[in-house]
Amino acid sequence: MGPTDTADDDGMPLIPTPETFPFPYPQPYSIQLDLMRTVFQAIESRKIAIVESPTGTGKSLTLLTATLTWLEAHSKRLTNHAETSLRARMMQDDPDDPPWVLEHAIKAKMTELRAGEEEREERLRKARERERKIKAGSGNGVGTFGKRLKVTNDRGETVQKKGDIGDDDDEFLPDDAEEKRRDDDVYLSNEVRDLMAKYEAGRPTYSEEEDKEDDIPKIYYTSRTHTQLRQLTSELLKTSFPARDDSDSTVPSGPVSLVPLGSRKQLCINEKVRALAKRGGDERMNEACLDMQKSGKDRCEFLPKKEDERIMLEARDAVLASVKDIEDIVTLGKKTCVCPYYATRKAVKQSQLVTLPYNLLLQKNAREALDIDLTNQIVVIDEAHNLIDTLLSIYSTTVTSAHLSAAAAQLTQYLQRFQSRLKPVHALWIKQTLAVVQGLQRVSETFVKDHGKKAEMIDANTLMRRVGGSSDQVNLVEMVKYLKESKLARKVSGFAEKIAEAAMKEPKSSRSVAAKHASITAFHLVEAFLLSLTDARDDGRVVLSPEPNGAVTMKYILLNPAERFKEVVDSARAVILAGGTMEPISDFTTQLFPNIPKDRITTLSCRHVIPKSNLLTQVICRGPRKAEFEFKFATRGDEAVLGDLFAVIQSTIGLVPDGVVVFLPSYGFLDKVKDVWAKSGLLAKLGEKKQVFYEPQTSGDVETVLRDYSLAISSVQAPTTTGEKRKTGALLFAVVGGKLSEGINFSDSLGRCVIMVGLPFANVGSVELQERMRYVEKLPGAGKDAAKELYENLCMRAVNQSIGRAIRHANDYATILLVDRRYASGRIRNKLPKWIGDDIVIQEDWGGAAKGIAGFFREKRERGLR
Structure with a gap:
């Protein structure tokens, strides 16, 4: 596809000129204009752009100006095309109508089409008005649309809810996702099960029957750290694009709304949940949040119920109304008593710019959890010099023999406690899971005897053959599916936490908080490792390494980042990889885009804005x-x-x-x-x-x-008197x-x-590096020096960053x-x-x-x- 060939777009192609870009400073540097043109054309032509612009050249501001300029121009193009198409269709349907009748009908129809956008702008105007009132309020912690829930004792005094999430052991029983199908249809053939699954998938659910919000065209802008994304927010405020508080009389409200996505750790305002995170880590915090969404006395006080959906919608509009970073949204959430984490998620579909850290964009399950659909959207990955390593790291998991031992002990204890109360399907899967975990334990034990201090690299199938026993009859994919549906890791770790806390209260207990945390996270780590094994395909390996203390580490490593990144590339309209030092660029074309036609990839390396003499x-x-x-x-x-x-x-x-x-x-x-x-x-x-x-x-x-x-x-320093x-x-x-x-x-x-x-070359004796070099040599189009190229590029990318x-x-x-x-x-x-x-x-x-x-x-x- 050529640079202006956009046949699958509505309307004529967009051709950028220097005047096209409303850069916030009077005269952009020439390299800034080059970067804006390159990014604009890459989006217009549905390409992948790899751009290098040194730090200090206004890279973030330039990327924002280019992408938002295209978004604004594309919106106008769609509107103009809608009117042109409408006019052509009406003239064809009613050729004898006089021109004034035709124009009146077109105007009425366009007014109807614009009603949705006007309604959105009116909502945001009201949200800005509410925000001003909150800022001018007494600061008593109660906002205009949230309502803090209270619990009172027998004397009518307000008390805090209990920090523990339920004391009844029933909460630790596995969830019954698809329970009836699994229990009653156990003897059905796979073909019949597939047909029933398709039938069930086609039935409308409650959420599908509701009016679904349109996912408007937007930019997903991701970077490595929260600090870098916060700096992007301040850069956005320099431009003419963002929606602003109407109290800012110097600049009228603009069309672009920003939503900064973050984790519960950054956005949660429930102090009880945050306290659990301190005691049990991020995983425990996520579990507590999900538990507190259930009806009952322990429901989270900041999460509106379904019948109070209006409150969450107003919180969504508050996020969209003006540019805010995560800290601003947390402050607003505390004042309005509405959860910032779910308010930002609710706002994504109606925003034009979404900022998020790497892991939330690059992991498929994270995108699904956030309901992020990248179809025809723009993806900008800043600080992309370490994108390949980030992908490899995100999809790598590690489990130790200590984790396996703890997980096996927890599952055994869990089975003993709940054996008589488990339904047959749950008992079957839990026993099979225990068999696999114990099999992995045996592999660890025999590995030390057979290999001593030398690490070994094997594939997932070889590992499972070594696990052996009854495990070789287990469908690992189905097992992992069960673990997800039943939330078994949450149940087992919750039960283990309760047992650990009881043990810590015993006289002369030697258990520490750190030991308790390690034990309750063990099964989560094992589950993540099993998930990696099911996703291994032919591009994953398992490294078994002995540790000095006699333990064994099993690490799943991904060798091919292109396969995981392909889902982003295939969905998005355009992908922009940007960084201050992107060299050597050959790594990206070889390892991330081996099957992408060369004419779909455009590159730009900008010189610095400093004079050569500097x-x-x-x-x-x-x-x-x-x-x-x-x-x-x-x-x-x-x-x-x-x-x-x-x-x-x-x-x-x-x-x-x-x-x-x-x-x-x-x-x-x-x-x-x-x-x-x-x-x-x-x-x-x-x-x-x-x-x-x-x-x-x-x-x-x-x-x-x-x-x-x-x-x-x-x-x-002043001159010394002592010489x-x-x-x-x-x-x-x-x-x-x-x-x-x-x-x-x-x-x-x-x-x-x-x-x-x-030159900081990596340790060539590393089994991980050796396997990665062998894999790169087999990639499509890889030359005879592909392994040497990878080895040098890893070194030079580190040099360039320094x-x-x-x-x-x-x-x-x-x-x-x-x-x-x-x-x-x-x-x-x-x-x-x-x-x-x-x-x-x-x-x-x-x-x-x-x-x-x-x-x-x-x-x-x-x-x-x-």
């Missing part, structure tokens, strides 16, 4: 003492080479003002460097010029290290792929120089040093970000590199830059 990139091949830099794993401990590396860093921090960040290939290499330099006294010499910091290995310490690093740079050398700025040692290599901005003085030491930390806005400047002679090869250089381009200087000796650094910062001082 970036100096040099490859350092040798040190001052002529040691050749090639930091392969086997030579990283060479003390002569490490001595020359020290000399490079020491010389650099004497030439570079403010902050210098050094990225090393691994935590192990960082420890080696610190050890060697500390013993030789070199480490103390670095501290004489700049205060030295190291990346912490615990996430909780990251903020502290960054704060102290920033303070060391910003504080001006001690004055420190200027700070030096930070970080690890590629660590906590500081992505999502952290070293802009301006925080990162005037980024030093990349070596060096991308330096330049963060249009007026920033920095120098980048690539300390390894392998960066001089054309193959590696071609995989660096395009915004570095061909302006890389290859230095065979350190003297030339030092002159380059000195000249770079001298020129900045002469220009008065700080």
Whole structure:
């Protein structure tokens, strides 16, 4: 399909011009116009676009402007086409009618067609009015459409409901989804069952008999973290598109409504449910929420009943009325006493822009749970550089021999407690599930005896053959279906929690809260693992790995992300993959789109908005003492080479003002460097010029290290009276792929120089990596070097993310040093970000590199830059 061939659209194709885009700033950069045109045309032509726009170039704002401009133009096109088609049809049906009659009939019909949109706008106007009243109210916690439920004691005093969700053991019995069919039709053939299932599926349910809301054209915008999506909300407010509170008299209400989707952990306002999450994790929180939707005294006070649907609809309109992030919606939910989690879900169909984290878009079961239909919608995946790894991670599951042991014990205890009360179908499936779990236990035990400390890779069928016993007669797909329908994991873990809490109350109990949490999540993890096995097809493997404590880990890994992402690509109108550093792009075409025609994929790599003089990139091949830099794993401990590396860093921090960040290939290499330099006294010499910091290995310490690093740079030190050398700025040692290599901005003085030491190649001895390389070699169109390409690309994507930390806005400047002679090869250089381009200087000796650094910062001082 060509760039303007949109035969399956209504009306003429849309052709973008610079004036088409209402960019919020007077003069967009040329790369911003290029990006907007590329994205607009990709949507119009139903393509996949892979676009790279460096951080600091207004990528998010540009993507929003392009996608929302298309959405607005498409809406007008549909309206115009509807009127044109109506006119043509009426002229054909009644050719003798006078023109004024025809025009009157067309106007009446178009008014009728527009009534739905006008009714929606009126609802949102009223919602904005209610929102203003709530903001101006007394703040007593009671809103205008919600109603807080109360429970009183015998004296009429308001009391809190009980935190436990039911004390009757009946709540732990399996749910009877399709109970009658399973119990009474056990002897029916599969063909008859299929026919009955089709008949049942065709019968209208209560929800289907209701008027269903139209799923209007929209953009699903996803990114890696909640923080990044929150920043997108502020970017949206800069544009002319969003609906605003009518109290903002400077900008009229616009047509675009935003819905930010999140998890219960982010959106739940029921303190009892949130307390359960603290004690039992996210899974327990989800279970508690679902339990509290049932009728009865423990029903959630913030969830309106079916007969109070009006309350939830008004909450939906409150979400749509003006742009809000998740925190705003939670605040509104508390004031109106209506659940924000379900209010946002209710609002999705009528919104034009939906933001959501990766996992909610990429997982099919999450999309189904949220009732997300991607058909003909626009999907934008920001920070898409790690999309492949994210897909592989989402569909990977891990279970340990300890989890299997706990799950087997729980199922055994559950059967003993409820054996006499279980219906035959439940008893049968639970016993079969127990047999499979015990079979997996046996596999773990025999694996240690047979393989010792060596990991093994097998497919799902081989694993199930090893499970053996009566398990080989089990239909695993049907078993997993039963587990879902019966909610057995919820029932078993709930019962296990009750038993654990009772045990903790006993005198001299040694059970901890952590042990209790681990035990009640065990069966959920086993269920997830079994689900993965049923979804394995031919592109999944199971890795069995021994642990130092004698335990065994079973990990299901996905090898082919394309098959899972295909559901998104096939449904959506267009898919936009965007990031600051998308190179090497070949990974996406090979691993995500192996069967997509090349003419359906368009790519764009934007240069940076900074002038060329603001970036100096040099490859350092040798040190001052002529040691050749090639930091392969086997030579990283060479003390002569490490001595020359020290000399490079020491010389650099004497030439570079403010902050210098050094990225090393691994935590192990960082420890080696610190050890060697500390013993030789070199480490103390670095501290004489700049205060030295190291990346912490615990996430909780990251903020502290960054704060102290920033303070060391910003504080001006007075000359000392003791002759001690004055420190200027700070030096930070970080690890590629660590906590500081992505999502952290070293802009301006925080990162005037980024030093990349070596190439962080993954451990080629990993059984997972080896299997993935073998799989990639077999993909359609894969060349003879496909495995080598994958191996290099994994490394270079990590490098690109790290060096991308330096330049963060249009007026920033920095120098980048690539300390390894392998960066001089054309193959590696071609995989660096395009915004570095061909302006890389290859230095065979350190003297030339030092002159380059000195000249770079001298020129900045002469220009008065700080």
